[in-house]
């Protein structure tokens with residue numbers, strides 16, 4: 001166990017053998033510290049003055065989390081190696097490829113002298129020069145961007161992007177190493193159906209200063225943008241149209257990825273920068289909970305949520321977060337749609353199944369919730385939910401229209417119907 005930072009909203013950090021961290025309040029930590037097998041729950045309750053029921057509840061929670069070791073066991077089992085495949089949360093499947101700790105330890109001494117506050121304005125200048133270089137080349141030579149989308153440049157571009165993303169992740173890992181932490185897991189993941197890479201930076205939660213954690217979250221983008229900026233400086237040289245197109249597309253892809261990465265609504269770099277800066281772990285979950293309270297109050301009754309600016313802001317952020325996850329999955333499925341429908345019957349059927357699955361889980365959990373309610377309450381919930389659905393559909397129809405170029409109409413005529421036909425023909 002380690003004490004948390006003075007200004008934090010948590011008190012102590014419990015370090016587990018397999019590299020996970022738990023943040024607990026000081027009273028919880030006191031209970032955890034007393035669980036050394038030397039007394040029973042009732043004895044501890046008498047001694048500490050805490051109700052035995054609360055202590056029992058905490059013990060149950062701690063053992064469910066795997067923090068407690070049975071004192072009767074002959075020898076504590078050795079810590080398990082980090083799992084290769086891990087479902088971190090909804091929409092995220094991680095596959096550990098390497099344990100980069102040894103490599104990071106070797107890199108850190110070389111990077112340490114380079115880390116200096118002056119780096120931030122330097123990266124800014126580099127990026128400004130890059131925009132200028134690209135602007136000059138585009139205005140002067142009008143390069144044909146299509147040249148970069150031929151087979152060989154596309155292969156090279158893919159290799160260059162994978163290399164850049166690997167360096168981005170190493171940036172996070174080295175930042176953890178600079179703070180004295182360890183990185184045990186690095187690999188590839190599928191995040192909301194989009195393939196990506198990950199680097200387990202959970203060690204940085206032990207760092208005492210928020211700025212250190214913000215640095216860990218920002219280090220990946222800093223590396224990626226520096227690399228992009230350096231490559232863009234080549235545009236000042238007299239290059240062939242092919243190379244000019246290649247560099248511009250490479251830079252564009254990196255800028256696009258960086259903007260996506262800054263999206264604070266899902267757990268990507270932008271979110272972690274905010275969470276680290278505010279030092280509020282679980283911000284997304286809390287925000288979604290706050291958003292939920294605004295529909296639970298009219299639907300289920302009970303206490304009206306507080307309408308302070310902070311609470312409303314948190315609820316709006318939570319609403320955006322709650323929409324972002326499913327929206328990303330639907331968007332990815334939509335992008336894969338044409339490609340899969342063209343592959344033939346099985347792929348088209350799989351695509352349709354995946355699309356149904358995206359709606360299946362929320363529908364099932366909503367159905368279970370409804371089944372457990374009394375009649376009057378169920379009617380109220382259905383009324384509120386029905387009104388919300390009608391409102392959303394009305395907004396969609398007004399914004400989107402109903403003609404030939406409507407997204408809703410083309411979704412039906414260009415995607416769903418062809419997929420349905422392809423899966424049967």
Ligand SMILES: [Zn+2]
Nearest residue numbers: 172220221269
């Ligand atoms: Zn990153």
